[in-house]
Amino acid sequence: MKNRTHFTRWHAAAVAGLLAVVVAATPAVTAQQFLNIATGGTAGTYYPLGGALGEIFNQHVPGVNASVQATGASVANVNMIAQGQVDLAFIQNDIAYYAAQAQEMFKSPVQNLQGIATLYPEVIQIVARADSGIRSVADLKGKRVAVGDAGSGTEANARQILAAAGITYQDVSARYLSFAEAASNLRDGHIDAAFVTAGLPTGAIQDVAAQRAIVLVAVGDDLVAKLQDQYPFYTRAVVKGGTYRGVEDDVQTVAVKAMLAVRADLPEGLVYSLTKALFENLPRMAQAHARGGDLSLATAQDGMSLTVHPGAARYYAETGH
Structure with a gap:
């Protein structure tokens, strides 16, 4: 009986040790962050640029799973962000301004809306x-x-x-x-x-x-x-x-200017990583559509009509922009 107890303890210790080795050898799993990107009609400029943006995020931001959807463009996209249906959206900067200031087609200010970058004229x-x-x-x-x-x-x-x-x-x-x-x-x-x-x-x-x-x-x-x-x-x-x-x-x-807007309540670290991935992979945007070639860090805040998200602002500060 004593020998059997000793064996059982040894066996348990061996299994625990083996599990520890397996766990240590297994890479940490990053929690998945699902992102919905609102673009415009499939025949327009927003849609192919959104597809390229989704690819960039999926390939260069660990844990991100981005999907792209065709929409009715700027006004519809603002409303989708306001309702929490999407996380990022392509929007004209004048429409974004009206949304923030409760002007024109917006009767009350849209609160949960900030900017990442202006894109092209x-x-x-x-x-x-x-x-x-x-x-x-x-x-x-x-x-x-x-x-x-x-x-x-x-x-x-x-x-x-x-x-x-x-x-x-x-x-x-x-x-x-x-x-x-x-x-x-x-x-x-x-x-x-x-x-x-x-x-x-x-x-x-x-x-x-x-x-x-x-x-x-x-x-x-x-x-x-x-x-x-x-x-x-x-x-x-x-x-x-x-x-x-x-x-x-x-x-x-x-x-x-066409611009990329984002839900204001997305974490700063995530938006920093998204902004960094975008500007470090601009050739992919230019490949998707001719207007994608207009994107640059030097002009990313020209005509910005929203408060810049803190994550994007941190990236601009680090790069001297």
Whole structure:
């Protein structure tokens, strides 16, 4: 009986020792962090960039499992973050500003929303038929002008630019049209000009220019200054000559910026790691879409319309930005 007890104790000690060796040899398992990234429509720019971003996070941030979903873009994405349905989202910086300030389409401020980086310019292009006589913003008075879908970011851009020039919707014949609708109406002569907010070049404008002579209307220095005084999200932009058929000279205008926003309650350490992974793998973003090549640390806070998340702010401080 004594021998059996001694054997049992020895056996238990041996098993415990073996388990200790196995546990020590097994790498620690990192708790998985699931992240949902909201983009836009599958035919747009946000969606392929979001796919690349998800790949970067999955490959370079230990424990992260990121998934990407197509959405209705900026306004829908703000609401999804506010409701906790997604963790990161692509949003225009003007829409983010309205959300934070309870302006335009947002009746109350969205609290749980902070910024990681601004990404690339979405240029406000005022395109007019060459035979319309429109050569300046002031010339839009009395004309038939497509100002974007009702309640859209483009419509807000159009209204603000017109106001900077002392023009209201009562001074023009405002038409609430999508990009595609505006393009077909321009082409057919049913409207004189249209506001389009999009990355360059914009397919809808290319289609019109292929069939009809167009001009791009400049936003002069005085209007740029007025806009920037009132709305911090506007940046100066230039549409290079040759971007569209028949438009040979550079044209100054303004732009809003696509940006990456994040839930404010995500941990600082996690957002730091996400920001670091993004900027250390920019070639993958450029590979996903031409506009991904516009991302840089030097411009990552240009036009930032939200409070920067502390995790992203820490990365910028460490890199001298």
